[in-house]
Amino acid sequence: MKIFQYLSSLNQEDLDQLYKDNWTCQAILRSLPPIGKQFILKLLMIDSIEFEQTKIWTQEISNQVHRETFKKLFDLKLLTKNKTCIQLNSIFQHNIKQSLMDMEHRVFSSDTTVKELKAPTIDELDQFSKTQWEKVLYLLSDEKSDSIPLISELLQSSNLTSRDGNGQLAITSEGFKFLLKDIYTQIWTLLIVYLDTIEKKYKSRIELLCFLFKLSFLQLGRGYLVSELTQLQKTLLTDLKQFGLIYIKSNDNPYFYPTRLIISLTTGKTLSLMQDIKTEQALSQKEQGYIILETNYRLYAYTSSSLQISLLSLFVKMLYRLPNLAVGIVTRESIRMALIHGITADQIIDFIRHNAHPNATLAGTPIPDVVAEQVKLWEAERNCVDYSKAVLYNSFPTLDCFNATVKYAKELNLFIYSNDSKKILVIDESGNEPIRNYIRKNFG
Amino acid sequence: MVHVFKGLFLECDPPTKQFLLFVSKQEHFELIDIDETHLFLQGGNESTIATIQRCIDELQNRNTYSVFDQDK
Amino acid sequence: MVIIESTDEEEYDTSLLVIIVDTNIYSWGNRILQMSNKTESTSSTKLGSSLIGFNTFVEHLMVFINLHLMLNQENQIAVISSQIGEARFLFPEPHQSQSTKSEQKSIQNIILGKLLHLDTTIKETNQESTSSNFSAALSLSLCYINRIKKEVPIIRPRIFVLNISPDASSQYISVMNCIFSAQKQSIPLDTCILSQQDSTFLQQASHLTNGIYLKPQRQENLSQYLISTFLMDTYSRKLLQCPTLKSVDYRATCFCHKRIVDIGFVCSVCLSIFCSYSSSCSTCGTKFSLKIEIPKSRKSLSQPSSQEQPTNNKDKVEY
Structure with missing residues (x-):
């Protein structure tokens, strides 16, 4: 996960400061893979243990998983090795134990008296974050759309767009790869660049990270008081609104609302937070895939969103566009254009698989083997020579x-x-x- | 005295290797033939790599025929 | 042993944990007596004799529940109390949804409140038995799991039983039925025994459903046992080592007197077990036409001896 990559790249002092915050520790704990969590739990109540003894925790067949998980925990500096003993990071351990005894779990005070009319509904929040993020993606693919200055800067500094000879903004090959990733990887990529700019301006990257983690503990659909935030956090609110992570009506409105994006951010997949069965079912219908790919290389996309169609046209030759459907063909030329732009065959295949129509997934083949093989072959065609300095x-x-x-x-x-x-x-x-x-x- | 060459080490299949040797004569870059599947490109820089890639692409294009590209 | 394949291949640990807390007032009352007896006597504390009272137990349990909800944003929990004569939901209340509404307290606070105020919910009636209605609690939990699975198909349920009372042999049949249905749905049944004796029902249950069975040696460190063992989700169980039983007492009880039998009579139609011969099966009504010679000087059936005949099957059945 991208967040772990970023955290592993921070140095010891930064991480120690990060772990001082209670909510950060909890957020990191719950984003670990399941085996990692179990290892942390076993170490939670003890001081230190011989590393050799931890081998009995895992069954014989899962030694690989055992090693990988421990490596990840060491990278995050959650575990420290002292000759032959390992122990849990003491600040982290202390904080988790503290939060175990906390029965309240209140991050920020939420308002309980705001009338239902004024507060945005969950649907409205979802809609807002969706349109906001689509604006960001449009900035990448089509530079004529209305520009959000902060995001443009971030896109340039992360090498997703660049100014070519005429001073026009153009998308780079990194940008193409970015477009095909899932939304949480995209958000994190931009957030990491944003963190660096904050570090330059206010020298408080860690505080922003802690704030982001705190936000993921809030409840969807409830408003929270702005007055409880620190000065820095208040200035960050408007920026986060541009990402679509927070909704606040106007800059001096006393309440802000977290969107589903920020709450799901640390886990990396859209959460079905059990608020209400009806809304959950409606949500899952909206988020469903829309692509059907046939064995004759024809592609049908049941969508009317221009963004999704322009994403598809990166590697599919679009033929017809109807009110709710777009038809195209996967041809050698279209795939080669995508490959020349730097997109890999795996990315294309993953993208189609992730966005496959549920009927196709149910029938067993979200993407036919023929087409997947052929895309890989076309990629191999171009890469027939191996270079090394x-x-x-x-x-x-x-x-x-x-x-x-x-x-x-x-x-x-x-x-x-x-x-x-x-x-x-x-x-x-x-x-x-x-x-x-x-x-x-x-x-x- | 040992000779030292800096550049790029290329690995590919035999037909491609022969093609690269042919291209090297046309586009004027130095290739050292090592064995059936390996070549060494002296002084490999970005433009040479781009040229090689372009020539390979042209070769592949010449040998590919497809029906789908025509719009109905 | 029939185990239906489960979809436990994907790596995630969203779990629904249903906790069945044994709140038998006699057992917990006994515990207070045991503890006060121990403090009076001057014997040194053996490892196996550290005991905790109900309030301490609730504290350990709350830490456990807190950590379970912390591990995953989508983790869910339900708490059922198994009392004398009935079983009831402590959380969620029948008319409450899993999330907390705007003005209410957090989940942990609600559960804690309910646990500490159990004495107000336990009614004083004429109790004939002193055993908790464990089978009712199990059935409630299975029904709840069934409902939640329909709402959230990807969630992985498991049941966790904290037991202090002895087994009630009258509940054998219903408990076994629940265990088999849990086995069919691949719902692991974990057990933590807080009493001095093991419980055969729960041993069988954990063994059949691939659950964890643990009897902590030092009960004052209960939360450490709970945290390091019982928070293991279904996915991790395949990769990590869990405490299992080496040998399980699989003796059955007879259907007529609810006594444990080693050797008995089995109806070949419905497989119900009887300790003594009768001419028809009381469960399915099948008439047995085969006459069996029973020696008059038969010893008690629960002790196997060399003179006993092996299990007599009432084979011939009238159609």
Whole structure:
């Protein structure tokens, strides 16, 4: 998950400061994979344990999972290793224990007297966040749409759009890949760039992160008092409105409302928060997939959203557009155009799979094997040559010299290829100096 | 004395390798033939790679025929 | 053993945890007596004799519930109290939805309030028996799970029983039926035994449903046991080691007297078990035409001895 990547890249002090906040610790705990959570739970009440002893926690067949989970926990600095013992990060441990005893779980005070007429309904909030995020995506694909300055800047600094020779904003290959990802990865990508700008302006990236985590604990559909936020958090509210994460009627309205996006943000999938069965069913209908891909390479998209159709036209040759349906064909040319722009075949296949129509998924094949294979073949067609930056050595004086150098290169992990009959050695580019010195020293 | 060449190490299948050798004569870049599936491109820079990619694309295009591209 | 395949392949841990709390006032009252007896005697505390009272128990349980709800935003919980003569829902109340409405307290507060005020809900009636109505609690939990599964298909349910009372052999049949239906739906049944003796029903239940069975040695550290063992979701159970039983006492009870039998008579139509011969089956009404020679000097059936004949099947049945 993107959030873990980002957190693992922070240094020890930043992470320690982050873990000081109660809500952050809880948010991180619940975003861990299930096995990670179980390991943390086992360590929660004890001080330290021999690392060897943790092997008995997992069954024999799942050793791989065991190693990966522990690596992730170490990367997040949740576990610290002390010779042979491991222990839980003490600040984190303390905070989780504290929150265990807290029966109230109140993040911000919510207003209980606001009349139902004034508060936006859950549907309205969902609609708002959807349209807001679509505006952001439109900025990427079509630069003529009305621009939100903050988002434009972020898009440029994250290399998703760039100014070409004429000063026009154009989408980059990174931008294409971005478009095909799921919404939470997209939001996090932009948020990470936003965090860096906040760091430059106010030096409080950690505070913003804590604020975001706190927001994910709020309840959908309830208004919360702005007056309880700190000064920095208040200034951040307007920015978060542009992302579609928060809804606030006007800048001096006393209440703000979290949207489904921010509440689901830490878990990375849209949550069905059990508010009311009817709204849940309505939501799942709206979020359903819309693409049907047939084995004759024809694609039918049951949507009327221009954004989705323009996304599809990145790699599909669109033929007809009807009020609720768009028809296209997946052709070699269309896929090649997408590949030239930097989109990979896997991204295309994942995109179709994620957005497949429920009827197709129920019938068993969201994307026919034929088409998936062919897209991969078209990609392989373009990538028939493998490049690697390297240094080549030939004309070795003696066979011994050649063999010794090959052995040395293998020891240093720089070896790429060698041809014994022609006495040619190819090593990684970074190894030029060491190998030259070696040859000069021993055989010069 | 050992000769050192800096550049790009290419790995591909034999037909593509022969094609690259042919292209190298046309587009004037140096390729060292190592064995059936490996080549070494001397002084590999961005433009050379782009040229190679373009030539490969043209070759693939010449050998592909499709019905779908025509609109009905 | 019939286990229907479940869709536990995907990696997520959204769970519905139904907790059945044994609130038998006699058992907990006994516990207070045991504890006060212990403080009077000067014997050193053995590992197996640390006991806790109801209020301490509730504290440990609340920490456990809190952590369960913290692990996943979509985790749900239900608490059923198994009392003498009845079983009732502590949370959610029958007319309440899972989420908390605007003016109410958090889920944890509600549960805590209900648990601490149990004495107001327990009615004083003429109690003939002193055993909790565990089978009713199990049935309630299975029905609730069935309902929630229809509403949220991806949720993974499990049942957690905290037991302190001895088994009631009169409930054997109904409990076994519940266990089989839980087994069919792949709902693990975890047990935490707080009494001194093991419970055969719950041993069988946990074993048949691939659940966890645990009898904590130090009850004052109950929350540590609960947190490190019983919060394991269905997905993780396949990958991690869980405490299981090596041997389970699978003896059945007879249908006529509810006594435990090792050797008995089994009706070949409905498989009900009897300790003594009768000419027709009381469950399905089948008449048995085969006459069995029964030695008059028969010892009690619950003790297997070398003179006993092996299980006599009443094979011949009239059609």
